[in-house]
Amino acid sequence: MSDQPRFAHASEAELARILGYYQVDWRYEPRAFPVRWNLDGAVVESFAPDFYLPEWDLYIELTTLRQSLVRKKNRKLRRLRELYPMVRVKLFYAKDFRALMLKYGRIDVAASMTGLPGQVGPGAAVDADRRSASDDATRSSAPAEHRRARRPVSAPVRPG
Amino acid sequence: MRGSTGAPPHVPDLAADVGDILIAASDIRAKVSELGARLTEDYAGRQLTLVSVLKGALPFMADLMRAISIPVQIDLMEVSSYGGTSTETSGLVRILKDLSSPIDGRDVVIVEDIIDTGLTLNYLLRYLRGKNPATLRVCALLDKPARRLVEIPIDYRGFTIPDQFVVGYGLDYGEFYRNLPFIGVLRPEVYGQS
Numbered sequence: 353m354s355d356q357p358r359f360a361h362a363s364e365a366e367l368a369r370i371l372g373y374y375q376v377d378w379r380y381e382p383r384a385f386p387v388r389w390n391l392d393g394a395v396v397e398s399f400a401p402d403f404y405l406p407e408w409d410l411y412i413e414l415t416t417l418r419q420s421l422v423r424k425k426n427r428k429l430r431r432l433r434e435l436y437p438m439v440r441v442k443l444f445y446a447k448d449f450r451a452l453m454l455k456y457g458r459i460d461v462a463a464s465m466t467g468l469p470g471q472v473g474p475g476a477a478v479d480a481d482r483r484s485a486s487d488d489a490t491r492s493s494a495p496a497e498h499r500r501a502r503r504p505v506s507a508p509v510r511p512g
Numbered sequence: 513m514r515g516s517t518g519a520p521p522h523v524p525d526l527a528a529d530v531g532d533i534l535i536a537a538s539d540i541r542a543k544v545s546e547l548g549a550r551l552t553e554d555y556a557g558r559q560l561t562l563v564s565v566l567k568g569a570l571p572f573m574a575d576l577m578r579a580i581s582i583p584v585q586i587d588l589m590e591v592s593s594y595g596g597t598s599t600e601t602s603g604l605v606r607i608l609k610d611l612s613s614p615i616d617g618r619d620v621v622i623v624e625d626i627i628d629t630g631l632t633l634n635y636l637l638r639y640l641r642g643k644n645p646a647t648l649r650v651c652a653l654l655d656k657p658a659r660r661l662v663e664i665p666i667d668y669r670g671f672t673i674p675d676q677f678v679v680g681y682g683l684d685y686g687e688f689y690r691n692l693p694f695i696g697v698l699r700p701e702v703y704g705q706s
Contacts, residue, residue: 369594370594370629370631371631371661372604373594373603373604373605374594374605374631374632374634374635375604375605375635375638376631376634376661376662405661405662407662408662408663410662410663412661442660442661444659448658448659448675451659451675451677452629452659454677454703455628455629456593456594456595457593457595458595459703459704
């Protein structure tokens with residue numbers, strides 16, 4: 353469908369499916385929060401949580417990165433919480449997502465995340481690294497165009 | 513049902529597959545009695561209906577209702593689960609078994625075995641509110657807040673547990689282990705995560 357967001361990782365697409373299945377309204381990366389500026393006041397680093405659940409005014413960040421990159425994300429999350437104390441963000445680590453997949457019987461998806469520590473799989477890991485490296489000044493002006501509400505997505509994840 | 517798309521890798525060995533006992537049967541009994549007493553007090557003189565969600569909450573429901581000493585009605589619901597079948601990753605949650613009796617004007621308590629992401633319960637709360645109960649509350653034996661996706665008010669909470677894969681007292685893996693009288697932690701090698 354034309355309004356489907358292009359997910360950065362298979363894990364995000366899977367979470368979108370789960371939220372859609374349970375009829376939870378969500379937005380994909382609707383907002384980027386600047387967390388660092390240069391001396392000229394230009395944004396040099398920002399943080400765009402993956403999902404926003406408007407009903408709970410809650411952002412969800414899924415991270416399936418290697419531990420070294422998780423540390424970077426944790427730092428950015430701490431910075432975000434300092435700068436935007438009213439913004440609620442919940443961070444899901446790879447182990448959390450694996451456990452979620454086991455809960456829903458998605459053993460194949462969970463197993464695909466065990467090849468490398470903290471990664472969905474080799475292909476996704478490349479994307480994850482690339483995304484982290486550019487994270488996220490370029491996304492700070494991303495429009496809130498990726499949105500889905502109470503519908504499942506047909507993102508290319510492995511079938512159940 | 514958890515772990516439903518892949519059969520357990522071996523015939524379950526109820527004793528060997530559980531690593532640690534997280535909550536002993538005696539502690540469950542004590543907590544259920546405590547929750548029953550609270551419900552008895554809170555709903556004295558009112559029309560209480562307990563709504564249990566199949567299948568995991570059945571043992572808790574059976575014990576809880578007997579720990580309540582005021583007149584109480586019960587009803588059962590079943591809701592489809594994401595990933596439960598190959599078609600359940602592309603559709604929408606469905607009511608597989610609806611209430612047998614109307615609940616409009618009644619005081620309703622949803623009885624849940626465990627609240628994890630909160631997604632199923634959030635859906636149920638929304639669905640049941642549409643049936644106009646006088647009040648609608650939640651009683652959960654286990655609260656696993658680590659992976660909560662949506663905030664759910666839990667009015668009656670048994671135990672808060674860590675983020676571990678638990679089975680027993682209704683909780684399953686691949687439909688097994690529900691008959692354990694305690695809450696135990698499933699060994700990771702059982703579900704292929706060692």
